[in-house]
Amino acid sequence: MSFALYQIESARADGDQAARMAAEVRAGLTARPRSLPSKYFYDDRGSRLFEDITRLPEYYLTRTEERLLAGIAADVVARVRPTELVELGSGAGRKVRLLLAAMARAGLLERCVLMDINASFLSNASQALAADFPGLKVHGLVGDFVDDLGLLGPGGGRLAAFFASTIGNLHPAEVPAFLARVAEHLAPADAFLVGVDLVKDVASLEAAYNDAAGVTAEFNRNILRVMNDRLGADFDPEAFEHVAFYDPAHAWIEMRLRSRKLQRVRIPAARLDLAFEAGEEIRTEISCKYTRESFAALLPGTGLALDRWYTDPENLFALALLGRASATGLQR
Numbered sequence: 001m002s003f004a005l006y007q008i009e010s011a012r013a014d015g016d017q018a019a020r021m022a023a024e025v026r027a028g029l030t031a032r033p034r035s036l037p038s039k040y041f042y043d044d045r046g047s048r049l050f051e052d053i054t055r056l057p058e059y060y061l062t063r064t065e066e067r068l069l070a071g072i073a074a075d076v077v078a079r080v081r082p083t084e085l086v087e088l089g090s091g092a093g094r095k096v097r098l099l100l101a102a103m104a105r106a107g108l109l110e111r112c113v114l115m116d117i118n119a120s121f122l123s124n125a126s127q128a129l130a131a132d133f134p135g136l137k138v139h140g141l142v143g144d145f146v147d148d149l150g151l152l153g154p155g156g157g158r159l160a161a162f163f164a165s166t167i168g169n170l171h172p173a174e175v176p177a178f179l180a181r182v183a184e185h186l187a188p189a190d191a192f193l194v195g196v197d198l199v200k201d202v203a204s205l206e207a208a209y210n211d212a213a214g215v216t217a218e219f220n221r222n223i224l225r226v227m228n229d230r231l232g233a234d235f236d237p238e239a240f241e242h243v244a245f246y247d248p249a250h251a252w253i254e255m256r257l258r259s260r261k262l263q264r265v266r267i268p269a270a271r272l273d274l275a276f277e278a279g280e281e282i283r284t285e286i287s288c289k290y291t292r293e294s295f296a297a298l299l300p301g302t303g304l305a306l307d308r309w310y311t312d313p314e315n316l317f318a319l320a321l322l323g324r325a326s327a328t329g330l331q332r
């Protein structure tokens with residue numbers, strides 16, 4: 001008889017999380033332009049909608065990254081020789097399997113740590129990995145990869161991964177500090193593998209965020225349902241229109257929700273009573289697109305340096321393998 005080995009830990013108590021969410025939402029919706037933090041897309045419905053997005057014909061990101069990863073997993077494992085794999089923002093935890101399999105083939109696999117803000121997706125993904133990789137110790141961390149990285153503890157034999165171009169959902173000004181915090185949890189021979197969506201023609205970029213089936217629009221509006229469920233708000237999601245466009249000056253896709261009419265919204269837990277004009281918008285997400293140069297420009301001073309830059313033949317997406325700056329011999 002064999003036991004699936006997995007355990008789940010939470011970064012913070014539910015009450016603390018609710019208070020933080022209320023404060024963040026209040027700050028975002030009272031600022032101009034109004035915004036909501038994109039991490040609040042991901043309740044169970046939002047996470048399922050993201051999974052649906054990954055299968056859309058227009059959304060080239062997931063299939064391109066998965067193919068690329070399948071081709072380089074053995075090379076990455078041979079270079080880093082990790083015994084532990086960490087995935088930040090793990091979602092359904094599918095891609096990580098390609099690295100775990102390569103680690104198992106190399107006789108290295110011991111432990112996997114998944115971190116996500118969605119507790120039930122995290123628990124399902126942890127359980128499934130523990131069942132499918134016998135003997136693997138799986139640790140699920142419910143937390144925010146911006147604020148709760150301390151839960152990871154010190155590195156050593158660690159390969160951390162951040163797929164999907166989720167790094168693009170951070171403002172570029174926040175990325176160096178984020179990378180520096182990741183570096184604090186890596187030992188000198190450890191590494192960080194980061195999925196990066198690349199700058200390309202505007203039509204392909206905009207199609208990926210304006211799919212014909214309307215799944216991205218539902219995903220976008222889901223953030224309002226999350227506000228209703230968790231903060232007692234009375235948003236009518238259908239009274240907001242999905243907007244997504246490429247901003248070449250910032251090299252990011254911006255998603256917004258545009259009020260279809262003059263309307264009033266109450267959010268009791270955030271102590272808000274808001275009036276939206278017809279046409280008024282809430283920014284819900286940025287999704288930054290990089291080149292090798294613009295991504296490399298974020299690294300100096302972070303303690304991480306670019307070791308390998310893997311791309312697909314069409315140059316749609318990249319996986320950047322980052323090592324500790326001192327360990328790769330480059331300047332910090």
Ligand code: SAH
Pocket residue numbers: 038039042047050054062088089090091092093095115116117118121143144145146163164166
């Ligand atoms: N890694 C998966 C899922 C990517 S979707 C893939 O490659 O397909 C982004 C994931 O990050 C979601 O599962 C979401 O719940 C999680 N997420 C978003 N913001 C987060 C945050 N601030 N902290 C922790 N997890 C977050």
Ligand code: AVI
Pocket residue numbers: 053061164165166167168169209216219285286287
């Ligand atoms: C998770 N993240 C990388 C996705 C993206 O493409 O920025 C989220 C998403 N937003 C709209 N479609 C998908």
